[in-house]
Amino acid sequence: MLLCIDCGNTNTVFSVWDGTRFLATFRTATEHQRTADQYYVWFATLMQHHRLDVGITEVIVSSTVPRVVFNLRVLADRYFGCRPLVVGKPDCALPVPPRVDAGTQVGPDRLVNTAGAFDRHGGDLIVVDFGTATTFDVVAHDGAYVGGVIAPGVNLSLEALHMAAAALPHVDVTKPQRVIGTNTVACMQSGVFWGYVGLVRGICDRIRGEYETAMRIIGTGGLASLFATGDVLFDQIEDDLTMHGLTVIHQFNKDNHAT
Numbered sequence: 001m002l003l004c005i006d007c008g009n010t011n012t013v014f015s016v017w018d019g020t021r022f023l024a025t026f027r028t029a030t031e032h033q034r035t036a037d038q039y040y041v042w043f044a045t046l047m048q049h050h051r052l053d054v055g056i057t058e059v060i061v062s063s064t065v066p067r068v069v070f071n072l073r074v075l076a077d078r079y080f081g082c083r084p085l086v087v088g089k090p091d092c093a094l095p096v097p098p099r100v101d102a103g104t105q106v107g108p109d110r111l112v113n114t115a116g117a118f119d120r121h122g123g124d125l126i127v128v129d130f131g132t133a134t135t136f137d138v139v140a141h142d143g144a145y146v147g148g149v150i151a152p153g154v155n156l157s158l159e160a161l162h163m164a165a166a167a168l169p170h171v172d173v174t175k176p177q178r179v180i181g182t183n184t185v186a187c188m189q190s191g192v193f194w195g196y197v198g199l200v201r202g203i204c205d206r207i208r209g210e211y212e213t214a215m216r217i218i219g220t221g222g223l224a225s226l227f228a229t230g231d232v233l234f235d236q237i238e239d240d241l242t243m244h245g246l247t248v249i250h251q252f253n254k255d256n257h258a259t
Contacts, residue, residue: 004246007063009132032067036074059084062108098145116245118143130221
């Protein structure tokens, strides 16, 4: 049984993969000081709650927070008796290496999204991921990551707006009924929602123009479904794209090791 771990700047997600489907997915706040023992108690308690009596024998990790990797390695070794694959490390091969400037270190989450998207949809893609940052990943015809765009995340922008302007309140990210707001909250919600719709559409249009090839747009991340209601932005929404990408990379390494 494979445990896939995706550690982002805000949340860390554990998913259990049985080779054909995900049996369970659990989410916790990312905290670099959390120990391997704390991870295990949290994970084991949830597994017991869902009556999942399965043995984890393999682990793969994608982390945009380097400081948590050590404790996740200890978790895999101490409690599951295995050495985890860590995306971005030399011993974790990718189906197709990225083609970027020499010396550039591509975020593991972007490599994983690329692998997952290519496996499901083929090449010539733009993957838009709504996370702490809003990222745009360009996937070539052969599945290589060839670059992209990084913009501030939606919640990050809202937090910055609130902190820089003391009179502006915290607001939820939601689709407003009208573009023209008639109160402060409605004005902020409209600015964020329609602003990001315009940002996604504008950047994708420019990528398509520069790439000079027909491209499909895949949306992922917690807010992708919400922003899809605002306009025809995406050809497909993939809620589990990152986790699927981890299974693809794990299987690729397993097959290569076997040969």
